[in-house]
Amino acid sequence: MNISELAEELNLSPTTVSRALSGQGEKYRVSRATVQRVLAAAEKHRVVPDALGAGLQRGRMGMVGLLVPDITNSFFSSLARSIELELRSDGFSVQLCDSAEDPEVEVELIEQIVKRRLDGLILAPVGRLSDRFVEAMTAAPFPVVMVDRILPELDLPLVSLDNAAAGRLAVKHLLDCGHRKIACLRGNRASYTDRERYRGVEEVLLREGLPTGGPLVCGDGYTRQSGIEGARKILGTVDLPEAVICLNGQGILGILEVASELNLDIPGDISVVAFDEQPWSALVSPPLTTIEQPVQEIATRAVELMKDQQGRGPGKSGHTVVEARIRIRESVAHR
C-alpha cells in the first residue's frame, strides 16, 4: 500500500498524508488529530513512504558511493565502517563497491555509480590514472572526494596522509635505533601513496648519505602475492639489510611469512617498521612497530568535504592532509 491509497482510505489528499508521514506536519500546520490518524493508519497498514518516488521528486536519493580497492584490507574496512557511520548520521546510506585492485573494474563501477545518480562518491582509487577513468570521472554529476590513494592530477577534494612525512618518520626511527642499511618493500609504484611514502624514505636516506635503490628496494603491487615476492628478494639475499620498511599493509604479511620460511629472526636478523596498524599488530612475535593512520579522522574529513559540496557540481578541490604516528613496539632492534 502506498501513500495515495492510504490517503484515499482516510479521505485525505496524498499531500497531507505525505506531510504527516515525513514529520512535516508542524511546518505545514496539519492538525494534530490528522497527523495522529495518518500515523495510526500507516502503522496499521504498514505503509512506509517509498524513498524511490521521493528521491526522484527531490532529485536526490540520499546515498553516496564508497569505492575502495580492497574491502578485505583492514585499513579500508575500518574506513568503510567510519564513513558509513558518519554518513548515516547525516541521513545518507552508502553503496559499497570493491574494485579488487583492478582499474578496469574500477571504471565500470564509477560508470555504474554515475547511472545511479548518487549524491556523491568517496573514492579510494586503485591508483593508476587512465583516460577512461578521467573520462568517467569528469562525467560525474555529483561531488567526489578522493581518499588515501589520491590522484592529485585530478583537481578534486582530497584527503590523505602526509605520506612523505610518514615515510620520513619510519626511516628516522630506524636511524635513531642505529640502522644504516635500510631496505624498502613497496606497494603499487604507480600509486601516489606508495610514491610519496617512498619519496619520504629516500629523501632522508639520501640526506644521510646512506645507500638506497637497487636491491634495497623491492615489491610492486598491493596483493599478498606481490608482498611475498618482494619480501623474498629482500630477505633472501646473502647480505641482509639491517632493517626493512614495509610501505603497505599487505606487504607485512609477506615479510612475516617469508621471514618465518627463511628462519629469520625479527628483529635479531632484521628490523621491521610496517605501515598500517592492524588489529593483530601487537600480537605477532615480535609485536610490530607500525606507522598508524588516523582512520577516523580521514573518514570525518572525507564526509565533511562531501557535505560541503552537496548540491554543487563536481566540486572544488583542495587537499586535506592528516598526520601519521608511529607505534613503537619490538620489531626494531637497537644497534
Next chain:
Amino acid sequence: MNISELAEELNLSPTTVSRALSGQGEKYRVSRATVQRVLAAAEKHRVVPDALGAGLQRGRMGMVGLLVPDITNSFFSSLARSIELELRSDGFSVQLCDSAEDPEVEVELIEQIVKRRLDGLILAPVGRLSDRFVEAMTAAPFPVVMVDRILPELDLPLVSLDNAAAGRLAVKHLLDCGHRKIACLRGNRASYTDRERYRGVEEVLLREGLPTGGPLVCGDGYTRQSGIEGARKILGTVDLPEAVICLNGQGILGILEVASELNLDIPGDISVVAFDEQPWSALVSPPLTTIEQPVQEIATRAVELMKDQQGRGPGKSGHTVVEARIRIRESVAHR
C-alpha cells in the same frame, strides 16, 4: 541532459532514444542508423540514462542491502567482498550497512532499507531476536536471506555453517592430541552461531565424560573487550586448562593479548584452537590452528537464494548448511 532533451535535439521521441540507449534497439526494430545516431549523440553530450527514473518505472532499482554486525571483522569483510562481486555480475549493486553489533542500530537500518525498496537483503544479524526486529522484518516487501548468525525462528532462507559440527571438530582435534581439560571462550551467547558451536563442543565433552561448564566456560560478546575479559578468566586461574577453544574471531585477539600479558606460552602452557581463519593466522607465534569457514561458498549460496526469490515476496525458507574445515598448525601441543 536527460533522455527527453536528447530526443528533442535529435527530433526523435524519448521512447526511441530510450530503446536505443538500453540496447533494446533490436527488439523494437529501431533502425541501425537511428541507434547509431542516438549512441553518438549520447556520447557527445554525456547522456547516461538516470537509473532512478528507470527504477521507479520498473519497480526495482537493482540494489540489495548487505547488513553485517562488523565490517571490520575479516570474516565479514571477506564475505562482503564475495557477495558484492557475485551480485555485481548479476547486475545488482549493494548497500552496505554496519550495525556495529548493536541491535537498536540494526533495526533502524532494516527500517531504512525497507524505505528504500531495495530488491533484497542479505542479513547477518547481531543475533538477538527482538520484537521490533521481527516487526521490521515482516514488513520487508523483498526477499531476505540470513547468513552466519542466523535466527532460525524466523522461517527465512538461511545460510550458515554447521556450527555444531564445527564445534565438535575443534574438540575432537584437541582430544586426539591428548587434551582432557578443555576451556571454551564464547562469543555472544544469545547468538545462534555461538550457541550451536558451544553445543557441539559440550556434546563431545559430555560424551567423553570430561569436565565442562563452570570456570571452563567464559566470555559473552563479540567485541575485542569481551574477548579480553573472557580470556583473563580462563588464563588467569591457578590451575590452567590444558586447552582452550575460541568460538569467534574477536576472542582470539583477547587470548593472544592476555597470554602475552601473563607470559603464558602457547602451546607449552595451553593449547589453542580458534574459530575463523584470518589473514594473519599463520603468522603469529605459534601459527594458529583454526576452524575455517568456506566464505566464498557462503556468499555464493546466499546470492543464489536471493536470486531464486527475486520478484516474489518475503520468500520461502530453507536452511543451507556448509561445512567448516580445520587448519592444523602449531598452537596445539601433543601430550
Next chain:
DNA sequence: TTGAAAGCGCTAACAT
C-alpha cells in the same frame, strides 16, 4: 520503424 500517452510514487508550489 517510430511515437503518443500514461503512469511508477512521491513532493512542492500554489491555491483555497
Next chain:
DNA sequence: ATGTTAGCGCTTTCAA
C-alpha cells in the same frame, strides 16, 4: 488546515 496540480526521468503498452 487541507487540497489541486504538475512533474521528477524513465519505460511500456498501444497505436500508427
